[in-house]
Amino acid sequence: MHRSSRMKLLAGFLTIIALSVIVAGSNTANAQDVAVGQAKANVLAVLVVTAEQDLAFGDVMQGVPDAVASGSADAGWFKVAGAESKEVSMYLQLPDYLWNDSTTAGGASDEDRMVVAFKDNDLTIGILAASIAGTPGAGAITDLDPHNIAERALGATPNNELHLFLGGTVFPTVDQRTGVYSADIVFTAAYTGQ
Amino acid sequence: MSGYRVLTRHSSRMGWRVLSLSLVLFAILATELSANVLVAPTSVILSEKQRTGRLTVRNPTNKPVEIEIRFSYGLPVSDSLGNVKIKFQDSLVTDPHSALGWIKAFPRKMILDPSTSQIIRFLARPPKNLSDGEYWARIMVRSQEGKTSIPVPSDREGISTRLNMIMQTAIVLKYRTGSLLSKIELRNTEVWQTDSSVIALIDMKNRGNVSYVGILKCRLLDARNKEISQDKIDLAVYYDLMRRVELPVTEGNFTKPYKVEISISTDGRTDIPPQDMIIGNKIEYVATVED
Incomplete structure (x- = not known):
């Protein structure tokens, strides 16, 4: 698969995860590790x-x-x-x-x-x-x-x-x-x- | 081969952009709903190639919120004891690295309805013949309740008071141009022991033409290199900065003399996208604690 397509797919997964968290009513506000397959990113909580x-x-x-x-x-x-x-x-x-x-x-x-x-x-x-x-x-x-x-x-x-x-x-x-x-x-x- | 490299770099940059946007969206949406306004990301980087940038402001409350965007100038500065503060200055800024005056925001005032977001765009219009380096400003996102309730004295002839609490989040904005150098120098280090801890006072000077953004790590070791305690601070050195680090002396079988291992590096900043980081020099230094 083309690299940019893979990244779009990854972004899609992340968005789905983000929306799932909202739907689940999570109140998590802090820096979080989000892992999907091999991709791992640290999110800095906003001030x-x-x-x-x-x-x-x-x-x-x-x-x-x-x-x-x-x-x-x-x-x-x-x-x-x-x-x-x-x-x-x-x-x-x-x-x-x-x-x-x-x-x-x-x-x-x-x-x-x-x-x-x-x-x-x-x-x-x-x-x-x-x-x-x-x-x-x-x-x-x-x-x-x-x-x-x-x-x-x-x-x-x-x-x-x-x-x-x-x-x-x-x-x-x-x-x-x-x-x-x-x-x-x-x-x-x-x-x-x- | 070179075509492949270019394509890879482009895809990687695009990937980071998509990833960053998703993560910003995630950070904003996942923050608890009792907050007043949420502002993301925590820094805006512009350059001669990318003169526009954006911030997202979200009102997660069930009341309208009045937002105002202003610019200020403020760098982290320290006193002789190593305490750090950001001093904000709205006018009479004489620093040639100030971007105040040539950064514009759109829109600058708005009322955000409950559960809505607004993208604020920034445009840099730098003067011609700007020297290579980095130029700075602070984006001040001021927010208060859209409809303030006016207090009514319980007695018609009485005196009633109200103090409106206004919140302001200061976001750093950096404009980069030309050849960039991130370099820090360790000017002086003092370490001493108190009853329950070892204090390190670290004096740094920026020798580059951009802010040195990295991490200061300090480890307190005994004579046999056994770690007693450690601390880590996010660092942003614009000109000079003195940092005070307190390392507790925990109980244990430690041998004197103690020493403090100091490391300064731009590695490990996970809060800043890699494409916005400017890799700088590393410093490692060991100071012995005198009894």
Whole structure:
């Protein structure tokens, strides 16, 4: 058989296997060895970042600071999953203010802001697949600085996951205008070895 | 005979392409369905012969997701302790090896419906008379929920807050042109023992004109060459890089003095298709651990 035809046939087999895995409902996310006859290939799992939960201060009162600890069930929660033992660089872009933007009766834009702060111990990293906000689990690394996260290798768990739990504090002023205040937290992840 | 060789090489390349596409499809589809967006492959390589490339973004959730593609510049850099970080820079990039500014993405913004995929295409329009070598950028795939729910204060006169969690995956993009050389130099190595481990601090310099992508292996051996422990790190050296490797001293009948066997090579990177690998030099070095 012509070599390119053989490769097409091989690709066909691989596609069938991939679809079979999906149909079977597999949740496998990690680097895998796929073998068909003599062909063997290693698949690098894609780097997946998930925002599992927003950092929730909820309703706050004028003049009363409100803190959420990184070990709290209200902590912000990002999950990183990828290939076994690969090292990941992580970076959090944190806001200084939450903004309230409303329109006055006259149609003009009227802005107010509320200070939000992140201390150098407001981050916890859970290494267990079962880590959830409020219960980071055994082996969790606490009191980390969210402004400066050291690189970490995936692979401490069978699912090759890291769970980042972020706390913070908002400082409403005594004359803080009522309404909804919001801001963005951007989490960036990249493999360091590429 | 030469015709056969050409045909074989062409078939092999085509085979790898088909195989890579199948594997990317497999990796994307097989990833668990709780994820927000999936991006594959993990690197995009362009060249003067292949000025276009592609990424696949998939939304496996049951909610629409807003995607934005941007470019940034970021290389792995290390501090004096050997900790590595990727520092991203969106503007004022002065590195002549930056590809920022002449790589385009199509489309750049989209809403992905549940369980759908989108192919993002990249086009390189490099300046003329580019020197031989490799040029770099990072593709930032930013994603957030397509419809964010606005919180409503429980009290009409109350204050409510919301912090939107936005995810960004940084994918490396490399553009190669001309004659390429992958070469690394071991500048300095320090090893020392702590209570429970041996630390190796390895200082490397890139002497080629492409990023040196390989594997750093360290083995801790006793005086009789009995292995105590080992570690392996995927390496990407763009300019200079210092790596810290911690090798545990396990319990056993080991004879001092210990030594650390260091090996740096481009062999063994199974996460990168062979046609995208640039084979470089190998370094082997043994450092004795002083008591």
